[in-house]
Amino acid sequence: MPWSKDNAALVAAEPGSALTVESASNYTFAMPSGKYIDDLSVGETFETGGVTLTEGAIIDFALVHDPQPFHVNKVAAAESIFGGLIASGFQTIALTFRLFRDTGVLTGTNLGGHGMDEVRWLAPVYSGDTISVRVTVEAITPSRSKPDRGTVKFRYQTFNQNDVEVLNLVMHHVMACRS
């Protein structure tokens, strides 16, 4: 699969090129193409799979990105206002996106992101918790200057295994048009 309509938005391989886009595509484009902006409608929702946040994953992430005691230190975390080790909010956001990415909705059609609004960490995510995400299309805005793309406003809601909402945010994606 050195070149195909499905990944044309991002990849235009030269057939026979050495470090092949083909092998890269096998990794990043193993799934069918995602949804184009034309395929989405306001109010549509998507449910993701889940991921369990282990102690190890929480501490490894936080040692690099957010080394506060309640993210890296079980003893200090137990005595903190949280009462136990919790995931960095940045890790929860990144994994929330990863879970949505794994639905395939964005594959080859998500061109980037403008930003996020209304990001709220509503409840702590403790080690051992399992999170999953509901994503809702809230608005679709065609680009005024570039007819091949537009902005999609997605609402992300992340829940733990007890259906407690732990994160709520809006993300503004740049997505490709089908034409």
Place this chain on the structure above:
Amino acid sequence: MPWSKDNAALVAAEPGSALTVESASNYTFAMPSGKYIDDLSVGETFETGGVTLTEGAIIDFALVHDPQPFHVNKVAAAESIFGGLIASGFQTIALTFRLFRDTGVLTGTNLGGHGMDEVRWLAPVYSGDTISVRVTVEAITPSRSKPDRGTVKFRYQTFNQNDVEVLNLVMHHVMACRS
């Protein structure tokens, strides 16, 4: 340092406890205490150190959190609208926070976060770029229900080595009062 006023907000060690808070504190509280909410004033700014985003760091982060082609695949990234490998926006946010954390302003006094607003990825962060951050206190709001804490609204602005602003966001921190 099994117990001290400086980290009392988060750590209340039992002297002589086995897996010691002392050793943990040596790790996470190696710096002097950060600023309490009483120590901050609206308009005050802080400048951070910098960090260089290597290809390896970008790809390692993205393989777990954001495996889109322009974050993990140099060949595809070169053909994308970005023209080269760029960091995940979630990585830029997390490192932006890490840089501010390393100033020591938050050490032992930052109790958590409510969320973020107005997050904007203004320009791509390419592999090899070095980012640093300016943080400005925009508002200070004492808690109505808990007199020992309040909310600080910090504006984060992240720049690359050419002084191009690549990220702008507001983060709402919960911080301890001195009393």
